[in-house]
Every structure is written in structure tokens, then in C-alpha cells.
Amino acid sequence: MALSKLENLYRHVILDHSSHPHNYGTLENADEQIELNNPTCGDVITLQLAMDGDIIKQAKFSGHGCSISTASASMMTDVVIGKTKAEALALAEEFFLLVQDKIEPNEKHLGEAIVLNGVAKFPARIKCATLAWKALERAIIQDKKEKGEEQAESPHEGEIL
Template identity: 65%
Template structure:
């Protein structure tokens, strides 16, 4: 089964985020942190944020995992930086619905993360895609 040109483009964006992740590394003066592991496949993620006046001023992640997990974390950091805590929690909820194959109201606000909608066809990969978003929720809800 040949991939369409659009599917190839989506795949390339996902691979690029995984190979060259955005906002990757340590954040020395983090105000909020979260560490999560996906016990199913062993993906590990450490998330660090700087939150000032309920706005995510900076965000970084580190860890190891599959292409989907790492790409999703990179995409998530791009989406939430500069957003309020409330906006970020709403986007995390929307992303969770998206990868479960459900309709979302704010698809365009998910940026490149919307490209992971195809994960819904592979239920075993949903936890990989949502790991960083769950870490974000954990870090924001103290």
C-alpha cells in the first residue's frame, strides 16, 4: 500500500520532530516538573516548565522513547509555550480526544500535533503519543 504524498509529508514532519526535537534538554530554573514513564513500552519523559503569572514562559523535555513519543513531546512544547495554564490543559484534553479518533474543537490550535491523529488507528501507540501531554497535565495541576 503506497502512502499518498500528504501522508509522506506528515510522516516526514513526525520524523523531523523526533530526530530534531524542539525545546529538548534541561531547564535550570524550572518552577514546575513532572516525570512519567509508559510501562507498556518503556518510554520515559522528564518535563520542566517555567510558569509566571499563569503563563508557560519556557518548557523543556528530556528522556527516551519511540519516534511517536519523542515527536509528540516536541510538538507539545511548541504548542503550549506562551499559553496560559488553562489553555494548555484544554489543549492537552483536545489532543487526548484526537488520538482516540474523536472530534476536536480546536484542531488548528494543536499545530503539528494534529498530524498525530493517525495514532487512533493503532491503539497500542496512544499511550506513546499522550505521554508528554499527561506529563504536562501533571506538572500544571499541583
Template identity: 60%
Template sequence: MGLSKLDQLYRQVILDHSQHPHHYGKLDESTRTIELNNPTCGDVIQLHFLIEDDRITDIRFSGHGCTISKASASMMTDLMVGKTLEEALQLEKQFSLLVQGEEVQDVEELGDAVLLSGVAKFPARIKCATLSWKALEKALAE
């Protein structure tokens, strides 16, 4: 597959996550909720968690944002269901390094989120891509 076709595939997956986000909405009962915003572009995200026995059993997001922000939140929530809090925080660190252009071991652990690695070329978009992940980090640190 040529590079341009691969880029098109990546773009399509990102668009699909943005237009049809997974885990979008609020939880009826959540054990933790957090809201973060990106004042640079106006993206706002709320994360709603159900945590049982140190494990994320359900996670949802709501709010509004750009394509990158929504796609990243969708990818992140897909990845977090079933993870321990420690595993979730480790994945957040890996993702933050990835979108800053740093080398990441076991990159396949990031699932679809690895497709956002190209954000490293656009520093203004890094905050969009990491908004939901930073909300996750902040909520789990509390």
C-alpha cells in the same frame, strides 16, 4: 497532492520532530518538573516548566522514547510556550480526544500535533503519543 504524498509529508514532519526535537533538554531554573513513564514500551519523559503569572514562559523535555513519543513531546512543547495554564489544559484535552479518534473542534489550534491523529488507528501507540501531554496535565493540576 495525492494521498500517499500527503502521508509521506506527515511522516516526514513526525520524523523530523523525533530526530531533531524542539525544546529538548533541561531548564536551569524550573518552577515545576515532572517525570512520567509508559511501562508498556519503556518511554520515559521529564517535563521542565518555567511558569510566570499563570503562563508557561518556557518548557523543555528530556528522557527517551520511541519516534511517536519524542515527536509528540516536541510538538507539544512548541505549542505550549506562551500559553496560560488554562489554555494548556484545554489543548491537552483536545489532543487526547484527537488521538483517540474523536471529533475535535478548532483542530488547527493543535499545530503540528494534528499530524498524530493517525495514531487512533493503532491503540498501542496512543499511550506513546499522549505521554508528554499526560505529564503536562498532571504537572499543571498539582
């Protein structure tokens, strides 16, 4: 079965982010760092955030994973830089719903990450797509706990997306 032009474009965007990930590397002065892995396929990500008060000033990731995991981390860092912690958490929640096919894609919010809505058709790949976003959520929750801010618990704690 041939891919439609739109599916081909989406595939190209994912492969481009996977081959040439944005914000890949390490931050010398990270305020938060978290490492997560996906034991079902071996993906490992280390996410680092540099904060300016409540704003995510920089976000970088390193590690290794499949093309979906790497592309998702690249897209996630692009979207959250410059956002507040609350905005980033809302984007993570929107992404979790998107890849479970529970909402329509909204490019205005999620940017190129909307192309990952197709993983909803492949439940085993949802964990790959959400790994970086889960790391983002946990890093922000960790930052809030360290600063004694309210709502310092993950709404997805214990869940495997």
C-alpha cells in the same frame, strides 16, 4: 500499499520532530518538573515548566522514547509555550480526543501535533503519543495544588490513555 502524499508528509513531520526535537533539554530554574513513563514500551519523559504567573514561559523535556513519543513531546512544547495553564489544559484535552479519533484535527489549536491523529488507528501507540501531554496535565495540576488554586485534580487521573 503505497502511502499517499499527505501520509508521507505527516510521516516526515513526525520523523523530523523525533530526530531534531524542539525544546529538548533541561531548564535551570523550572517551576515544575514531572517524570512519567510508559511501561508498555519503555518511553520515559521528564517535563519541566517555567511559569510567569499563569503563563507557561518555557517548556523543555528530556528522556528517551520511540519516535511517536519524542515527536509528540516536541510538538507539545511548541504549542504550549506562551499559553496560560487553562489554555494548556484545554489543548491537552483536545489532543487526547484527537488521538482517539473523537474530534477533527484543528491545526489552529494544536499546530503540527494534528499529524498524530493517525495513531488512533494503532491503539497501542496512543499511550506513546499522549505521554508528554499527560505530563503537561500533571505538571499544571501539581502547580495548581502547590498554589492552592481551584480545580486541582486531573480529569484523567487514573486513566491510561
